[in-house]
Amino acid sequence: MKHKKINNSLFLISLAGFLYNFIGYFYLRSVLVPSLPKPTSQMITLGNFLIFSLFCIGIYHLYILYQILKSLPSSEKIWLQSAYLVILILSGITLLSDVTLLSEIGKEYPFWNVTGQWNMLFVFTIFHLFIVVVGFILIQKKPISSINLFEALKSDQDIWFLTLNQIGAICGLLGFVAFILSLTIQLPDRFRDALLLIFSTLAAIPWIAFITFWFFKNRKKTPSQWLDEKQTQDATIAAFITLIISMPLIMISTFTTGANLIPLSSSYWLALTFFFQLSIFSITVTFRS
Amino acid sequence: MELGNHIRKLRFENDEMSQQTLAEKIGVTRMTIYSIEKGKYVPSTVLALKIAQVFNKSVEDIFFLNKDFGGNSNET
Numbered sequence: 001m002k003h004k005k006i007n008n009s010l011f012l013i014s015l016a017g018f019l020y021n022f023i024g025y026f027y028l029r030s031v032l033v034p035s036l037p038k039p040t041s042q043m044i045t046l047g048n049f050l051i052f053s054l055f056c057i058g059i060y061h062l063y064i065l066y067q068i069l070k071s072l073p074s075s076e077k078i079w080l081q082s083a084y085l086v087i088l089i090l091s092g093i094t095l096l097s098d099v100t101l102l103s104e105i106g107k108e109y110p111f112w113n114v115t116g117q118w119n120m121l122f123v124f125t126i127f128h129l130f131i132v133v134v135g136f137i138l139i140q141k142k143p144i145s146s147i148n149l150f151e152a153l154k155s156d157q158d159i160w161f162l163t164l165n166q167i168g169a170i171c172g173l174l175g176f177v178a179f180i181l182s183l184t185i186q187l188p189d190r191f192r193d194a195l196l197l198i199f200s201t202l203a204a205i206p207w208i209a210f211i212t213f214w215f216f217k218n219r220k221k222t223p224s225q226w227l228d229e230k231q232t233q234d235a236t237i238a239a240f241i242t243l244i245i246s247m248p249l250i251m252i253s254t255f256t257t258g259a260n261l262i263p264l265s266s267s268y269w270l271a272l273t274f275f276f277q278l279s280i281f282s283i284t285v286t287f288r289s
Numbered sequence: 290m291e292l293g294n295h296i297r298k299l300r301f302e303n304d305e306m307s308q309q310t311l312a313e314k315i316g317v318t319r320m321t322i323y324s325i326e327k328g329k330y331v332p333s334t335v336l337a338l339k340i341a342q343v344f345n346k347s348v349e350d351i352f353f354l355n356k357d358f359g360g361n362s363n364e365t
Contacts, residue, residue: 161318228317230330289320 003067004140011136014060017053018129024050025125029118032111039106047106054095057128061092064135071142082166084134086174089206091131094124161231162289164210168282171207175275178203179268193267200271207278238284246277294352296326299344315339 024046032039039047065088068081101117101124178199182192218226227235253269300306308322315336324330325340332340341348 162320228321229333229336230321230324231318233330 006063007067007136007139010056010060010063011132014057014132017056018125018132020053021050021125024053025118025121028105032105032114034111036111047102050102051099054098057132058092058095060132060135061088061095061128064088064132064139065092067139068135079166081138082163083170084138085163086167086170086206088131088135089209090174090202091128093202093205095128098124160214161227162286164207164214165282165285165289167210168207168278169286171203172275172277172279172282174203175200175271175278179272179275183268193265196267196271200275203275234285234288237288238281241284242277242281245280246273249273249276291355292331292352293328293355294325296322296340296351299346299351303344311340311343314343 028043028046031043065085068085068088098121101121105111105114105117178196182196182199185192185195250273253273256264257266257269296311300308300311308326309319312319312322316339317336321330321332325332325336337348337352341351344351
């Protein structure tokens with residue numbers, strides 16, 4: 001009951017934060033004009049509260065993350081939860097982007113040519129709102145049969161291995177989306193490379209976070225103790241399949257880069273190969289589990 | 290899969306031992322026990338011996354070949 005009260009309270013605070021931010025963005029967008037030499041103290045105060053509001057929403061993101069990890073469903077629905085976990089982490093990271101965007105609007109690009117930043121803020125805010133509402137519902141509707149990931153970590157249950165690979169599969173597919181997006185968005189090459197780096201990092205962070213924690217947890221064990229014999233067999237077969245399937249891609253990237261046939265820099269091939277291999281490996285392990 | 294087993298039956302005969310308990314006793318994950326029971330995974334000799342030790346049986350009492358390969362099939 002206690003966690004429901006905390007959940008309700010944090011959800012209401014976050015909703016108030018969203019409402020405040022929407023109003024704040026609309027207001028500031030209309031009053032921050034090129035003819036204004038610098039923002040008034042009232043606008044600066046308003047802006048500071050926007051940051052505070054984002055901080056509260058960030059706290060609720062962390063709370064949702066904790067609660068979700070505490071009660072992963074022990075059924076097929078775990079796929080949905082894993083997908084939500086990835087998107088939740090991305091939403092949390094993009095909260096920091098909101099702060100950067102606000103900073104750019106207010107300081108680095110004082111009111112000139114900032115329509116793109118405003119649009120991104122609105123899109124991100126709707127994205128955060130969606131994530132928070134879904135998170136609230138998921139916490140309210142705890143699965144009947146659930147597994148505490150923190151307990152599973154202590155007792156070496158297979159749920160950790162399964163979740164890690166599901167997240168790997170989702171991050172790999174997200175990486176593909178990042179790759180395609182950075183190719184299709186019309187930008188000068190140097191911006192395009194930066195965009196690829198940002199998108200790829202965002203897509204990979206959830207998986208990197210999970211696998212880093214996994215290595216940290218197993219730091220005192222020998223590699224042969226990391227997995228049990230079936231997990232080792234699954235990982236071995238998945239690695240073999242990944243190697244076979246990704247060989248043509250690696251050969252194409254080597255030849256085309258050498259002969260300059262496809263105008264893609266090596267960073268694009270690296271991102272494509274990484275996400276491709278991550279997807280194939282994780283999907284194979286998950287399928288075999 | 291050619292290898293059958295009586296693990297599920299033996300678990301229930303041993304105070305309805307759960308897959309998780311058996312997994313913890315022999316140092317593997319629950320999913321591995323599930324896969325062995327379902328015949329999706331053939332355990333190593335060491336693991337088969339550990340399972341036999343838990344139930345205080347011989348390996349042949351627990352595992353059997355589903356097809357006759359000219360050897361002694363022990364399916365019951």
